[in-house]
Amino acid sequence: MTATTIKHRKRTQTVMLAVMAASLIITLGFLVALLTFIGARGLPVVSFEFITQMPRRAMTTGGIMPAILGTLYLVIGSGSISTLLGVATAVYLAEYAHNGTIVRLIRIGIDNLAGVPSVVFGLFGLAVFVKLLGFGVSILSGSLTLAIVVLPTVIRSAEEAIRSAPQSYREASLALGATKWQTVRYAVLPSAVPGILTGCILAVARAAGETAPIMLTAATFFTTRLPSSIFDEAQALAYHIFALVTEGTRPEAQAPIAYGAAFVLLALVVGLNAAAIALRARYEKS
Amino acid sequence: MVAGVEAYAVRGAGSRNTGRRRWRRRQRRLSETAVHTLLAAAAASSLVFLMSMILVIFQQAAPAVIAIGPAELILGKDWYPTSDPPSFGALPLLAASAAVTVGAITIAVPLGLLSALFISQILPSRARSIIKPAVELLAGLPSVVYGLFGMGLIAPLTMRVFRLPTGLTAFTASIVLGIMALPTVAAVAEDAFSSVPRAYKEASLALGATMWETISKVLVPAAAPGVVAAVLLGVGRAMGETMAVLMVAGGAAVIPRSMFQPARPITATIAAEMGETPVGSLHYHSLFALAAMLFIMTAAFNFAAEVLARRLRTQIGGDAR
Numbered sequence: 001m002t003a004t005t006i007k008h009r010k011r012t013q014t015v016m017l018a019v020m021a022a023s024l025i026i027t028l029g030f031l032v033a034l035l036t037f038i039g040a041r042g043l044p045v046v047s048f049e050f051i052t053q054m055p056r057r058a059m060t061t062g063g064i065m066p067a068i069l070g071t072l073y074l075v076i077g078s079g080s081i082s083t084l085l086g087v088a089t090a091v092y093l094a095e096y097a098h099n100g101t102i103v104r105l106i107r108i109g110i111d112n113l114a115g116v117p118s119v120v121f122g123l124f125g126l127a128v129f130v131k132l133l134g135f136g137v138s139i140l141s142g143s144l145t146l147a148i149v150v151l152p153t154v155i156r157s158a159e160e161a162i163r164s165a166p167q168s169y170r171e172a173s174l175a176l177g178a179t180k181w182q183t184v185r186y187a188v189l190p191s192a193v194p195g196i197l198t199g200c201i202l203a204v205a206r207a208a209g210e211t212a213p214i215m216l217t218a219a220t221f222f223t224t225r226l227p228s229s230i231f232d233e234a235q236a237l238a239y240h241i242f243a244l245v246t247e248g249t250r251p252e253a254q255a256p257i258a259y260g261a262a263f264v265l266l267a268l269v270v271g272l273n274a275a276a277i278a279l280r281a282r283y284e285k286s
Numbered sequence: 287m288v289a290g291v292e293a294y295a296v297r298g299a300g301s302r303n304t305g306r307r308r309w310r311r312r313q314r315r316l317s318e319t320a321v322h323t324l325l326a327a328a329a330a331s332s333l334v335f336l337m338s339m340i341l342v343i344f345q346q347a348a349p350a351v352i353a354i355g356p357a358e359l360i361l362g363k364d365w366y367p368t369s370d371p372p373s374f375g376a377l378p379l380l381a382a383s384a385a386v387t388v389g390a391i392t393i394a395v396p397l398g399l400l401s402a403l404f405i406s407q408i409l410p411s412r413a414r415s416i417i418k419p420a421v422e423l424l425a426g427l428p429s430v431v432y433g434l435f436g437m438g439l440i441a442p443l444t445m446r447v448f449r450l451p452t453g454l455t456a457f458t459a460s461i462v463l464g465i466m467a468l469p470t471v472a473a474v475a476e477d478a479f480s481s482v483p484r485a486y487k488e489a490s491l492a493l494g495a496t497m498w499e500t501i502s503k504v505l506v507p508a509a510a511p512g513v514v515a516a517v518l519l520g521v522g523r524a525m526g527e528t529m530a531v532l533m534v535a536g537g538a539a540v541i542p543r544s545m546f547q548p549a550r551p552i553t554a555t556i557a558a559e560m561g562e563t564p565v566g567s568l569h570y571h572s573l574f575a576l577a578a579m580l581f582i583m584t585a586a587f588n589f590a591a592e593v594l595a596r597r598l599r600t601q602i603g604g605d606a607r
Contacts, residue, residue: 016498024417027401028420031420092326109340112585113339119528119553119556119577245533
């Protein structure tokens with residue numbers, strides 16, 4: 001092998017390493033650019049009054065308290081439905097089910113629905129919860145729709161966490177005379193909790209940011225009052241941002257409110273993601 | 287006498303014990319069955335939820351497919367749902383979806399794959415534990431925030447750089463979608479590259495290959511199904527994205543002649559028109575037909591990706607890591 005080919009190979013190596021590094025820097029650059037842009041435009045708008053007051057003068061001034069509250073309602077509603085149903089389904093799939101037809105059907109359903117666009121779920125929610133079951137455009141309809149959007153993700157991550165509990169835990173517990181459920185409850189689940197929790201937090205973060213599923217089932221732009229029951233429609237941060245910049249009547253006054261709302265939403269979503277990442281890091285260490 | 291009493295007492299206590307034990311055992315068995323039934327019921331209702339979702343979309347789409355005809359619906363060149371007589375040809379919408387998806391993929395795939403290679407092969411593990419979550423965070427940000435970012439920064443930039451009348455074009459949407467699909471491609475590809483056994487890499491390096499030769503000639507071919515899966519999932523993500531596209535693509539329902547014109551992909555059409563459509567009208571059902579098309583396309587991409595990822599696992603699985 002001549003010296004020139006070796007030199008050539010080394011040069012290719014250097015160039016390609018630089019290209020790879022540059023790609024990663026561009027990728028991270030997008031993240032930094034987005035966070036900086038929203039931060040620079042949004043942070044000056046955010047104040048205590050902005051977070052705690054009602055909007056005034058046809059959404060051109062005032063705060064975004066109803067939107068924050070609405071997002072919290074939707075997140076709590078969809079989070080509790082998807083967590084209860086998803087974790088129970090995951091326990092069944094991982095610990096109880098034999099590999100029969102039903103289990104295969106659920107797997108196919110989960111695999112196919114995890115990547116389905118959220119606007120399709122929105123149509124489903126509109127047809128079933130809003131119209132067929134008569135819940136109307138309401139917090140209940142929106143929560144149910146969002147719960148179905150995140151359900152496949154919750155089931156998947158919870159099942160993975162439960163399956164990764166060491167087999168020796170189950171064997172030791174059963175050998176001591178514990179029943180199946182006692183084994184699951186006291187030996188398997190405690191070691192799977194961090195993994196399950198991580199999945200649920202990420203699902204909640206996703207639900208908080210979803211717009212398409214709630215724009216047809218729960219969200220409203222103009223309101224003068226707060227929702228008083230789960231059958232009322234509500235403002236929500238994500239939809240509020242969209243409505244302010246696309247349906248607003250006075251863009252120059254409403255765009256800053258949209259950036260402020262986007263900053264609040266980002267803070268919520270980034271905070272939840274950070275919590276999930278920290279939790280997972282601690283869990284992987286132990 | 288005394289012995290008999292003792293024996294009786296012992297027997298009595300014993301039988302009481304057996305009784306209680308039997309009762310406890312029955313109760314335990316009962317609660318076991320109850321828990322099992324409850325969990326099975328939860329799994330069944332998850333199944334019902336997920337399956338009814340598919341059923342409802344197709345059932346609501348059926349009237350439109352029957353009334354309009356599948357050929358006209360897919361190949362018709364005019365989407366004028368509210369004019370008289372209305373026209374429901376989804377070709378402009380499909381073309382717009384294809385255009386922005388292809389644009390997004392040309393950005394997301396090279397950047398995503400190269401980033402994934404750098405993260406999985408070059409970065410030391412401490413740096414990786416910081417960079418990986420950052421890329422995941424990019425995937426977790428709400429799409430409406432991406433839309434705002436596109437409207438506020440990328441659209442004005444596009445308008446100024448290319449001297450266009452409006453910045454809300456298929457090109458702008460492609461950039462925003464590309465950024466959104468990028469972390470999906472990177473994460474799936476990173477998984478694929480990391481799952482290639484260490485021995486492959488070590489053997490190649492030991493034979494005198496450079497790091498780049500090892501990557502391009504050993505690692506990428508070994509992880510090929512996973513790489514294809516990453517691209518397919520990126521396509522699915524870009525095609526199904528709604529809010530960002532609705533906000534930055536501009537929304538003209540004509541077949542785009544260039545990337546620098548406004549366009550209206552399928553997802554944006556559904557989201558924009560559903561709010562103003564009377565329930566049960568032909569327009570209403572035609573939007574479900576669009577959703578069904580979207581569902582079929584994304585499900586096909588996801589299914590193919592799933593199959594490929596599984597093949598990668600069985601191909602490499604069992605080898606020493």
